[in-house]
Each structure stands twice: as C-alpha cells, then as structure tokens.
Amino acid sequence: MIRVRLTAQLKDWTRGVSEVRFERAENLRTALKLLDEEFPNIGQRILDDQGRIRNHVNVFVNSSNARELDSEETRLTDGDVIYILPSIAGG
Amino acid sequence: MKSGIILLVGTKKGVFVYTSDGGRKRWKGSGPFLKGNEIYHAVYDGRNKEILASVNSGHWGPTIARSDDMGASWKHSETPPKFPKSSGISVERIWHITPGPEDEPGAVYAGVAPACLFRSEDGGKKWSVNEALLKHRTRKRWQPGAGGLCLHTVLLYKGKKKRMHIAISAVGTMFTEDGGKGWSFQNKNVLADFQPIKYPEFGQCVHKVAYNPSRPNTLYQQNHCGVYRSDDAGKNWIDIRNNLPSRFGFPIAVDANDPDRVYVAPLEGDFSRIPPKGRFAIWASDNRGKEWEKMDEGIPRESYFTVLREGMVSDGEDPCGVYFGTTTGRLYIGRNQGREWESISEGLPPILSLSVSTL
Numbered sequence: 001m002i003r004v005r006l007t008a009q010l011k012d013w014t015r016g017v018s019e020v021r022f023e024r025a026e027n028l029r030t031a032l033k034l035l036d037e038e039f040p041n042i043g044q045r046i047l048d049d050q051g052r053i054r055n056h057v058n059v060f061v062n063s064s065n066a067r068e069l070d071s072e073e074t075r076l077t078d079g080d081v082i083y084i085l086p087s088i089a090g091g
Numbered sequence: 092m093k094s095g096i097i098l099l100v101g102t103k104k105g106v107f108v109y110t111s112d113g114g115r116k117r118w119k120g121s122g123p124f125l126k127g128n129e130i131y132h133a134v135y136d137g138r139n140k141e142i143l144a145s146v147n148s149g150h151w152g153p154t155i156a157r158s159d160d161m162g163a164s165w166k167h168s169e170t171p172p173k174f175p176k177s178s179g180i181s182v183e184r185i186w187h188i189t190p191g192p193e194d195e196p197g198a199v200y201a202g203v204a205p206a207c208l209f210r211s212e213d214g215g216k217k218w219s220v221n222e223a224l225l226k227h228r229t230r231k232r233w234q235p236g237a238g239g240l241c242l243h244t245v246l247l248y249k250g251k252k253k254r255m256h257i258a259i260s261a262v263g264t265m266f267t268e269d270g271g272k273g274w275s276f277q278n279k280n281v282l283a284d285f286q287p288i289k290y291p292e293f294g295q296c297v298h299k300v301a302y303n304p305s306r307p308n309t310l311y312q313q314n315h316c317g318v319y320r321s322d323d324a325g326k327n328w329i330d331i332r333n334n335l336p337s338r339f340g341f342p343i344a345v346d347a348n349d350p351d352r353v354y355v356a357p358l359e360g361d362f363s364r365i366p367p368k369g370r371f372a373i374w375a376s377d378n379r380g381k382e383w384e385k386m387d388e389g390i391p392r393e394s395y396f397t398v399l400r401e402g403m404v405s406d407g408e409d410p411c412g413v414y415f416g417t418t419t420g421r422l423y424i425g426r427n428q429g430r431e432w433e434s435i436s437e438g439l440p441p442i443l444s445l446s447v448s449t450l
Binding site: 009010012013040041044046048050051052054056086087 | 173175179180
C-alpha cells in the first residue's frame with residue numbers, strides 16, 4: 001500500500017481529500033499518474049509541462065525529498081508515504 | 092444607459108469583481124476570488140456570460156479558471172495551456188486572455204510566457220498551442236523583457252477572422268492573416284536602442300498595443316523606447332511622443348468612443364520606473380498623438396504610482412470612462428474621459444490588470 005498525503009492548498013483539485021491510498025505504484029511518476037486519474041488535472045499542478053516536479057513544489061517519499069532521490073523516477077515500496085507540499089516561501 | 096458595467100481587477104492576491112450601473116458613480120465590490128494567486132488578467136466573456144481568469148500560482152503553476160456566477164465559484168481548465176514535450180519548455184505564466192469573435196462563442200485566446208499563443212475552442216476548458224509561433228524561425232533569438240518573455244496582447248478584427256496582431260516583450264508586434272498558420276513581424280520604424288542595430292526586424296520591447304475596433308487600421312503602441320501609432324494596420328509606425336514628459340510607460344488605451352483619443356501613463360524611464368517629479372498623471376491626446384494633455388485632477392500630489400501594461404482600460408459608455416489600477420493597490424476612474432479622477436478603492440493588493448465590460 002502506498003499512501004499519498006495532500007496539502008490543503010490543493011483542495012480545489014482534491015475536493016478536500018487529504019489522503020489517498022494506492023494498492024501499489026512502481027515509482028513516484030506512476031503514483032502521480034494514479035493521483036491524476038483520481039483527481040483530474042492535479043498532475044499538472046505538481047509536474048510542469050516536461051513532467052518534472054515544479055520548482056516550488058516539494059514531494060517527499062517518507063522523510064526524503066524526491067529531488068535527493070531519483071526525482072520522478074524514485075522507486076516505491078509497500079508502506080511508503082508520499083507527501084506533496086508547497087516549498088516554503090518568504091522570510 | 093447600459094444595464095451595467097463589470098470591472099475586473101486582477102491583483103497579486105486574487106481577482107476582485109466590481110459592478111456598477113452605467114452612471115459608474117457607485118461601485119459594488121466583491122472578492123478576492125482565487126485568493127492568493129496572481130491574476131495577470133481577468134476578462135468577462137459576454138458571449139458565455141463567464142469570467143475567465145489567468146491564475147498564476149507561485150507553487151502550483153499557471154492555469155485558467157472560469158466562473159459563471161460572478162466569482163462565487165470557479166472551474167479550472169481541464170487541459171490548461173501546456174507546451175508539448177518535444178518543445179522542452181513549460182508554461183511559466185499566463186499573461187493575457189482575449190475572447191474570440193461573437194460568432195465563435197467557444198473561441199478564446201491566451202498569451203503566455205515563454206511567449207506563445209494558445210487557443211481554446213470550448214470557452215476555455217481545453218487549450219492547444221499555436222504551432223507556427225512555437226516553431227517560428229526566429230524563436231531561438233527571442234529575448235525576454237524584465238517581466239519575462241511574455242505574449243501580452245492579442246488583437247482580433249471583426250469580420251476578418253484570420254487576421255490577428257499579437258505583441259511580445261521583447262520581440263515586438265507580429266501579424267497573421269491566415270488564422271495563425273504563419274506570423275510576420277511588424278516593427279518598422281520602432282526603436283530598440285538597447286540593441287546594436289537600432290531598428291531591427293524584431294527584438295523591440297513592446298509594452299502594449301491597443302486599438303479601437305471601429306478603426307482597425309489604426310494601432311497605438313506603448314514601447315520601452317517610445318509611443319507609436321500605425322495608420323496602416325501595423326506595417327509602419329510613427330513616433331508620437333511629441334510633448335509627453337517621457338517616452339517610457341507600460342499601458343496604452345484608446346477611447347472606446349473616439350478612435351482619435353488615446354491615453355498613456357508615462358514614467359520617468361526604465362532606470363526608475365516612477366512618475367515624472369513623483370506626480371502620477373494620465374496623458375491624453377485628442378488628435379492621435381500629435382499633442383498630449385496632462386490629466387492629474389484628483390490624483391494625489393505625491394503619487395509614486397506605477398501602472399502595469401494591463402492596468403489601464405476604457406469603457407464603452409458615453410462619455411467614455413477610463414480606469415487605472417496601481418501597483419500600490421489604488422483603483423481610479425475618470426468618468427469624463429479621464430478629465431477628473433475619483434478613487435474606487437485605495438486598499439487593494441498590487442494591481443496587475445483591469446478589464447471592463449458591459450453586462
């Protein structure tokens with residue numbers, strides 16, 4: 001089971017749902033694709049036109065930022081939790 | 092007397108909706124809607140009775156939202172403007188929205204950064220890129236202005252659906268007469284003194300182009316390096332700075348009733364981007380830019396205002412009303428062709444854009 005935790009800032013796309021679960025997903029890109037099927041068009045809020053995580057979005061797999069792993073290709077295993085969060089902005 | 096006016100104010104923190112009757116003395120405001128997002132442009136599409144807004148989130152990227160209940164609820168585009176993978180680029184911001192012709196109720200255009208044009212056939216739900224512009228022979232040599240490589244102007248022509256002007260900073264004015272299959276530059280006599288060649292084919296920093304649709308061959312342009320008019324639908328441009336205090340500014344608007352009357356908002360220059368002597372004024376010309384008149388009655392003596400390229404519009408009432416919104420969040424109306432200014436609001440977030448329509 002893969003859990004995806006969603007920030008409230010995405011409520012326009014998630015209908016207010018804060019967590020979804022997928023039976024399995026091979027990697028982060030697959031999980032985000034499943035998420036986009038669940039909540040149409042949310043994928044483009046997280047990934048840019050080239051399929052890369054947007055500059056000011058942070059996607060964590062458990063406690064690690066996906067950028068420090070294999071970004072969108074980060075492999076997932078049963079029990080992983082994905083957090084989709086806005087990067088901190090301001091001072 | 093028209094039934095009502097809607098004034099849409101795009102700000103750094105959302106969109107505000109103001110309505111009034113044709114007298115335009117009392118305004119009812121609501122918002123901010125799409126809170127927290129930068130609204131580079133919002134327009135009322137009278138064909139579908141919807142507000143369309145370009146929504147630019149610093150985190151979640153750009154999209155276009157539609158409201159059919161005056162802002163109370165919004166629907167995001169199902170397929171927002173998006174570049175194909177093969178382009179290697181991503182839409183950074185959506186700068187401008189222009190509803191299409193009356194007899195094509197689904198047609199809407201959007202200008203984006205990096206500069207390109209998108210078209211929707213279904214009122215803004217799904218968007219597709221203009222391939223000819225994306226693959227233009229000169230594209231690799233296009234340079235951004237300070238605000239980015241943005242397509243900020245789309246001019247359409249009644250009865251001539253395949254004819255269109257667009258303007259890109261800092262590329263210049265472009266023209267199509269085949270519905271966007273091919274684009275040519277129209278920058279003749281427009282100065283680009285920041286370039287080694289001062290009058291290049293393209294590379295001009297056009298800030299805004301405006302026209303009165305009743306006289307489609309007369310175009311006006313506020314440029315980084317001057318104020319211009321074209322009397323031949325963009326083929327040639329004439330410098331009309333004349334007695335203006337500066338060649339520099341961002342917006343330009345044409346009187347909705349009088350195609351000879353044009354409005355600009357001069358700033359000292361690109362080095363400061365503040366009004367001359369710290370006193371903001373709109374300048375108007377009744378004779379297509381031969382002479383300009385300063386109009387500052389009602390504007391504070393100390394007014395270090397900046398009005399951005401989408402920050403000034405005129406309505407279609409009689410007399411024509413002119414509106415400007417500042418980056419300090421002040422919103423003004425000049426009901427009598429801008430001769431006296433009154434405040435509609437003094438406390439909005441920084442204003443990025445205005446549009447005005449008849450309901």
